[in-house]
Structures are given as structure tokens and as C-alpha cells.
Amino acid sequence: MATILEVAKVAGVSKATVSRVLSGNGYVSQEKREKVYQAIAVTDFRPNLLARNLATKSSQTIGLVITNTLYTGSYFTELMQHSARLMEQQGRQLLLVDGKHSAEEERAAIQFLLDLRCDGVIIYPRFLNTDEMDAIIAQHKHPILVINRRLRQHHSYCIYADQLRSSTEAVAQLIALGHRDIAFITGSLDSPTGRERLAGYKAALTQHHIAINDALIVEGKWQPQNGVAAVERLLEQGAQFTALVASNDDMAVGALQALAAHGINVPAQVAVIGFDDIPLAPFTIPALSSVKMPVTEMIQETIARLISMLDGGEMRNDKTFAGELMVRESLGHGPHHKANEM
Numbered sequence: 116m117a118t119i120l121e122v123a124k125v126a127g128v129s130k131a132t133v134s135r136v137l138s139g140n141g142y143v144s145q146e147k148r149e150k151v152y153q154a155i156a157v158t159d160f161r162p163n164l165l166a167r168n169l170a171t172k173s174s175q176t177i178g179l180v181i182t183n184t185l186y187t188g189s190y191f192t193e194l195m196q197h198s199a200r201l202m203e204q205q206g207r208q209l210l211l212v213d214g215k216h217s218a219e220e221e222r223a224a225i226q227f228l229l230d231l232r233c234d235g236v237i238i239y240p241r242f243l244n245t246d247e248m249d250a251i252i253a254q255h256k257h258p259i260l261v262i263n264r265r266l267r268q269h270h271s272y273c274i275y276a277d278q279l280r281s282s283t284e285a286v287a288q289l290i291a292l293g294h295r296d297i298a299f300i301t302g303s304l305d306s307p308t309g310r311e312r313l314a315g316y317k318a319a320l321t322q323h324h325i326a327i328n329d330a331l332i333v334e335g336k337w338q339p340q341n342g343v344a345a346v347e348r349l350l351e352q353g354a355q356f357t358a359l360v361a362s363n364d365d366m367a368v369g370a371l372q373a374l375a376a377h378g379i380n381v382p383a384q385v386a387v388i389g390f391d392d393i394p395l396a397p398f399t400i401p402a403l404s405s406v407k408m409p410v411t412e413m414i415q416e417t418i419a420r421l422i423s424m425l426d427g428g429e430m431r432n433d434k435t436f437a438g439e440l441m442v443r444e445s446l447g448h449g450p451h452h453k454a455n456e457m
Contacts, residue, residue, distance in 0.1 A: 117158035126154035175207045177421065178228030180221060180238040182214035194239065194262075197414040205422060207234075218242040222251065229257055235421050240264060241306070248273075258424040260417050264307065274417045274434065276408050278308050281438030282315025283322075285388055285406050286360060288440055290323050293452030294358040294386060298331040300345040300370065302362035309337075312362045312390065330354055335366050342369025350377060357385060357449045364389035364396055364405050371399055371445070382447025392441050401444035409436045 119137075123130045128147050135141040136151045143151075154160070179198055181191060195211065202209040212228055214221040221243045228236050235258040240248060249268040252259050259272065266273040289297055299316045302309030313332070320327050333348055335341035342361055346369075349356065359374075361367035367389030374381055381387050381401055389396065392407035413436050 117160040119160075121158055122151065122154045122160050125157055126150040174232045174234055176210055176231070176233045177202055177207055177418075178210045178212060178225075178231070178233040178236040180212050180214045180224045180228070180236065180240075182216070182221065182239075182241040191239070193410045194414060197411050198237070198418070201414060201418045205418065214238070214241060216242075218244075218247060222247075225251060225259060229255060233257070234425055235259065237262060237417055237421065258421055260421050262413060262417055271420070274413050274420070274436070276413065276436045276438060278311035278438075279315040279318065281406050281408070282312040282360075282390075283319045284315075285390075285438075285440050286316050286319035287323070288446075289358045289360070289386060289388065289449070290319065290325070292386070292446070292448050294449030295325055295451055296328070296331065296356045296358070298333070298345075298349055298354065298356040298359040300333050300335045300342060300359070300361040300366050302335060302337050302366075304334060309362060316360060331356055335362065337363050337365060339365045339369035339372075342366035342371075343373045344369075346370050346373035346377075358387070359385055360388045362390055364391050364393040364403060367403055367405070368395065368399055371401075371403065381445050386447045386449065387445040388440070390438070396441070397443060399445075404443045404446040405441050406438040407441050408438045412436060 119130055119133050123133045126133065126147070128150060132143055132147055133151050133154075135143050136148055179195070181195070199209050210228060210231065210233060212224045214224045221238065221240055225236055225238060237260050238248075239262045243251070245264055245266050248259075248261050248264060249266050252261075252266075252269045252272050261273045261275075263275045263278075264273055265275050286297060297316075297320070299313065301313045304310055304313070316332075317327055330352060331349070331354055333345035335345055342365070345361075345366070346359075359370055361370055367387055371381060371387060374385055374387070379385055387403065389403055389405040390408070392405040396403040396405045416434060416436075
């Protein structure tokens with residue numbers, strides 16, 4: 116492998132000149148710069164990235180930590196795609212590391228990326244809580260930004276969607292359409308998103324003086340088969356409901372299938388709403404109404420904020436993102452609709 120000294124000899128310049136060309140720091144005439152580039156091509160020189168990072172104190176690399184249990188969802192696919200595209204536009208590389216199955220493994224993933232001299236880290240935590248994330252941020256000089264968690268101390272370091280509000284508004288829409296008996300399929304209740312979406316469901320019922328019926332709440336784990344199982348359980352128990360909200364679209368798709376298998380018409384007999392507005396949602400039969408979470412906007416804000424921090428810009432205040440209900444064929448009127456209009 117060629118060295119900087121060999122490149123310098125072929126180019127007829129000093130070793131320091133080659134270093135300035137590679138680092139982009141300091142003045143080098145265009146003539147000498149072209150000689151260096153030609154010498155690099157001739158010698159097939161590859162710079163030592165670790166040495167360059169140590170010299171420039173920047174790797175032009177950002178780390179992203181997501182636990183592998185989240186890889187399969189459309190929400191996270193979109194998150195990773197936009198992260199990679201936006202980093203490329205910034206001339207930076209994105210390194211994805213698995214947060215695995217525990218808070219300690221998420222913590223280790225962050226440290227691994229920092230040991231690789233990433234300029235900053237973005238994490239969508241599955242297990243680390245807000246207090247732990249605040250402590251980790253305080254311990255490191257490199258910026259660590261947190262997606263979808265509202266931190267107590269480092270407000271500028273978190274970008275989050277208001278899951279509770281989004282869920283409350285979705286259920287309130289069903290109530291406005293005349294539904295009172297509304298079933299709910301939760302996400303994993305060890306997930307903050309799962310807990311907040313359930314809390315939003317309960318808040319909407321309480322705000323409209325509708326009693327919470329625990330028999331209409333079924334726990335799911337984000338997968339389509341959980342939606343199927345939830346509907347089967349509700350029907351086996353003889354639960355009466357005219358609307359159903361699933362905590363994500365994958366479970367809503369499963370619920371649609373189960374309802375159809377039992378000859379229950381959507382939306383004439385049961386209206387259905389999901390979350391995340393996956394690409395499949397407009398193409399289900401009937402087309403699935405879903406709460407669209409602003410993933411693209413959240414990632415844009417995250418990366419813009421991170422780049423600003425790295426460039427020494429001003430710290431931005433925390434910004435809350437809200438979901439938007441995309442109304443499609445699966446949303447219909449309930450039995451109390453006429454009374455509602457009077």
C-alpha cells in the first residue's frame with residue numbers, strides 16, 4: 116500500500132503539501148493540487164482514515180442506533196432511508212449499529228460509535244429511558260440526539276412526535292362520527308410509544324365522558340398476527356364494538372383480515388384506524404385510514420440540528436411533531452352519528 120511519502124515523491128512536492136491536500140486545510144496552489152491528485156491515482160493511494168480523523172478531529176461520519184426488533188416496520192424503514200439520503204446530501208457517511216435487546220446494549224452501541232470517532236450519534240431508544248439518555252448526553256462532548264423521546268434536561272437533543280395527542284385526536288374523530296364502543300389494540304406496553312398511544316385512547320374516552328371498558332382493550336406486539344388474534348379474542352368474548360383502533364398499521368391490516376373472515380363489513384359495521392400510514396395502507400380492501408407520523412420531517416429536523424451543533428451553531432429549542440389522520444374507506448359513521456349532529 117502506497118504511503119503519503121511515496122505520493123509526495125511522485126508528485127514532486129513535500130509530504131506536508133500532500134497532507135494539506137488530503138485534509139483540505141491550508142493553501143495549496145491548483146497546479147500542485149492537480150499533481151497530488153495525479154500521484155494518488157498512479158500510486159493507488161488510500162488514506163488512513165483513522166489517522167486522518169485524528170488529524171482533522173472529524174470523521175464526517177454519523178452513527179445511528181436502532182434495536183433490531185424495529186427493523187421490519189415500515190416506519191423504521193422510512194426512518195433509515197431518509198437518514199441515509201440526508202446524510203449523503205451533507206457529504207457524510209451513516210453507520211447503523213444494532214441496539215439489540217437491552218438498555219446496556221443500547222448504551223454499548225452508542226459507545227461503540229463514539230469509539231469509532233463518529234462526529235455525533237442519533238438513537239431511537241427502545242430500552243434506555245429518558246433519565247438514562249439525559250445522563251449519557253451529559254457524559255459525552257459529542258452530540259447524541261434522541262428521536263421520539265422527550266428528555267427532561269437536554270431539550271435541544273430530542274426530537275419527538277406527540278403520540279398521546281395524535282392518538283387522542285384519532286379516537287376523538289371516531290367519537291365525532293358517532294362511535295362509542297371503540298376497541299383498541301395496544302402496541303408493546305414496554306414501549307413508550309405503545310403506552311402513549313393507549314393513554315391517548317383512554318384520554319379521548321374520558322374527555323367525552325365515555326367509560327373505559329377494559330374488555331375492549333387487547334394487548335398486541337406490533338405484528339399483523341397480533342391484529343388477527345386481537346379481533347378473534349374480542350369476538351370470542353362477545354365484545355360489542357363499532358370501531359377499532361390498532362396501535363400500528365401492521366396490526367390494523369391483520370384486524371381487517373380477521374373482520375373480513377368473520378363477514379364483518381368495514382366500515383359499515385366496524386370502522387378501523389391504524390397508525391404510521393404505511394405504503395400498503397391505501398391499497399388494503401377497504402383502504403385503511405391511518406395516523407401519519409411525520410417521519411421525514413423529524414429526521415430532517417434531527418440531522419439539521421445535529422449538523423448545526425457540529426458546526427458550532429445555536430442550540431435549537433425542542434420541537435413537537437403531531438400526527439395527521441389520513442381518512443380513507445375504512446372510516447365510517449357510528450350508530451350515534453345522527454344524535455351527534457342534533
